[in-house]
Amino acid sequence: MTAELSIHDQTITTASHVRGRHSSVRETGLLIGAVLFSCMLAFAAPYDVLFDWATIGFPAVRAAAMLLFWWAGLALMRANAFEFAITGLRRPGLTIGLWAVGVAVWCISLDAVVFRSIMAPAYQHFEQQSLTARLFYVCLRAVNENVLYRLFLGSLFAWLLRRIVRRPRWDLLLVMAGMTAAQVINIAANMAYADFSPLTCLWLALRFVCPGVAWAWLYVRHGFAANEAAAVGVHLVLQPLVTIAF
Numbered sequence: 001m002t003a004e005l006s007i008h009d010q011t012i013t014t015a016s017h018v019r020g021r022h023s024s025v026r027e028t029g030l031l032i033g034a035v036l037f038s039c040m041l042a043f044a045a046p047y048d049v050l051f052d053w054a055t056i057g058f059p060a061v062r063a064a065a066m067l068l069f070w071w072a073g074l075a076l077m078r079a080n081a082f083e084f085a086i087t088g089l090r091r092p093g094l095t096i097g098l099w100a101v102g103v104a105v106w107c108i109s110l111d112a113v114v115f116r117s118i119m120a121p122a123y124q125h126f127e128q129q130s131l132t133a134r135l136f137y138v139c140l141r142a143v144n145e146n147v148l149y150r151l152f153l154g155s156l157f158a159w160l161l162r163r164i165v166r167r168p169r170w171d172l173l174l175v176m177a178g179m180t181a182a183q184v185i186n187i188a189a190n191m192a193y194a195d196f197s198p199l200t201c202l203w204l205a206l207r208f209v210c211p212g213v214a215w216a217w218l219y220v221r222h223g224f225a226a227n228e229a230a231a232v233g234v235h236l237v238l239q240p241l242v243t244i245a246f
Contacts, residue, residue, distance in 0.1 A: 030225065031074075034228075037143070038070065038147055039066045039067055040063070041140055041143055042062040042144060043059045043060070043062055043063040046062055047140065047141040048148060048189075049189045050185075050189045050190075051148060066147065070147060072156075073147060073151035073155055076155035076156055076158075077224065080158055080162070080175070082219065082223070083223040083224070084223055084224050085223050085225055086222060086229075087222055087226075089222055092226065096233065097233065099218065099230045100230050100236070103230070103234050103238075104235075104238035106211070107207060107238055108238060108241040108245060110206055111127070111207065111245070112241075114203075115203040118200055118203060120191075120193055120200070123191075123193075123194075127242050131242075131243045134235075134242065135236070139235050139236075142228075142231045142235065143228065146215065146224070146228050148186075149212070150179065150216055150224070150227060153182040153186075154179040154183070156178075157182055158174065158175040158177075158178035158220075160178070162174050162175070172220075176213065176216065176217070179216035179217075179219075179220070180213050180216070182216075183208075183213060186212065187208045187209055191204055211234070
């Protein structure tokens, strides 16, 4: 009987190790694919004002720089004990989908109702482009925006704040403060055409900074892949709503 139980335990342990290896292989494959796709996007177009400026407008430099941002971002992710793969969600597809729908409803309410009268003309013009053009642009842009401002810059700020303050009980607050700061830099640079009046700043904070913080929360709590899926997927809901509203 004891021998049978021992064999049974060994079988369970072996099966667990096999599943663990398969999961690791899948995660590695997903990571390699994500990095290659991200670098290809960077080669094709900068999609970001600061990134374009830093890489002096050369496609090959953009691709190489994006690879470096991935390398540094992944190192910072590990230093912060964050995860790349989706983790901690019983139903990842449903949860991420609900986050995307919720943020989409939040954004369209601000754009089409609350702040419609004060939106910058350039932004209004973009909202009136064809659905296909908008989807193509914003979905591709979101991919590398997450790499630059969450995986790299947000993780960097989070790591620095935790090292400077050194209050373990404040860890989550410090991490989210770092992520918020990174998103503020993102929006200040890429929405520089706005007039930055108090009302416009309120719109920018609610419409762009808050969603970025929501994606950062997903990254910190449930893995970078969850953040990417939600930040890209939100546009599949939001942009059709924009077509209706504008």
